[in-house]
Amino acid sequence: xxxxxxxxxxxxxxxxxxxxxxxxxxxxxxxxxxxxxxxxxxxxxxxxxxxxxxxxxxxxxxxxxxxxxxxxxxxxxxxxxxxxxxxxxxxxxxxxxxxxxxxxxxxxxxx
Amino acid sequence: xxxxxxxxxxxxxxxxxxxxxxxxxxxxxxxxxxxxxxxxxxxxxxxxxxxxxxxxxxxxxxxxxxxxxxxxxxxxxxxxxxxxxxxxxxxxxxxxxxxxxxxxxxxxxxxxx
Numbered sequence: 672x673x674x675x676x677x678x679x680x681x682x683x684x685x686x687x688x689x690x691x692x693x694x695x696x697x698x699x700x701x702x703x704x705x706x707x708x709x710x711x712x713x714x715x716x717x718x719x720x721x722x723x724x725x726x727x728x729x730x731x732x733x734x735x736x737x738x739x740x741x742x743x744x745x746x747x748x749x750x751x752x753x754x755x756x757x758x759x760x761x762x763x764x765x766x767x768x769x770x771x772x773x774x775x776x777x778x779x780x781x782x
Numbered sequence: 783x784x785x786x787x788x789x790x791x792x793x794x795x796x797x798x799x800x801x802x803x804x805x806x807x808x809x810x811x812x813x814x815x816x817x818x819x820x821x822x823x824x825x826x827x828x829x830x831x832x833x834x835x836x837x838x839x840x841x842x843x844x845x846x847x848x849x850x851x852x853x854x855x856x857x858x859x860x861x862x863x864x865x866x867x868x869x870x871x872x873x874x875x876x877x878x879x880x881x882x883x884x885x886x887x888x889x890x891x892x893x894x895x
Contacts, residue, residue, distance in 0.1 A: 707886075713889075714786070714886035714888045715825070715872070760824050760825075762824075764882065767838050768830075769827045769840065770827065770884065772824030772826075775824055
């Protein structure tokens, strides 16, 4: 069935360094790929998304890249700050407009 | 402008009981989706409601049912609760015409004992 694999499960980086989280999807019909940030006790919050007709999208310190051929997409966070610490989820939308989620990456920013 | 509102925030139920969770969508949204998020995992799609009807359903048993009201708010009902139903239940709203703009609530933490 459809699935999204996400790596790594935990990522620890020094404050100010960059963080990269990678996802692979299986449904070749997927055309929308959002990234969510979930803080403790809160629901997921959309931080950036990309559609299949675009290879890269950037919003300040956050960027997402998409390789449709390889079915890979990645989240890049530059100049990490303590408030970036959270669990990050990638997702892909299927042909029924359902979000298929990765298992999440716990990002730890070390001071 | 309020986003998605869910109630209650926390709930403890006994195995075999029934529970009802509630969701008010973001203003202007007409579609409500429900997700189950077990600890340490990504959300799993339960079902989606539009025009007061269940439009899509994930791989969940019939013990999980829902309803959407004319004001677009929604309820999730779970019957015959199992210990494995313990999870964070998330509601997401969107516009039917804009399938991609999902806004999530903070969820209801259900604990079954």
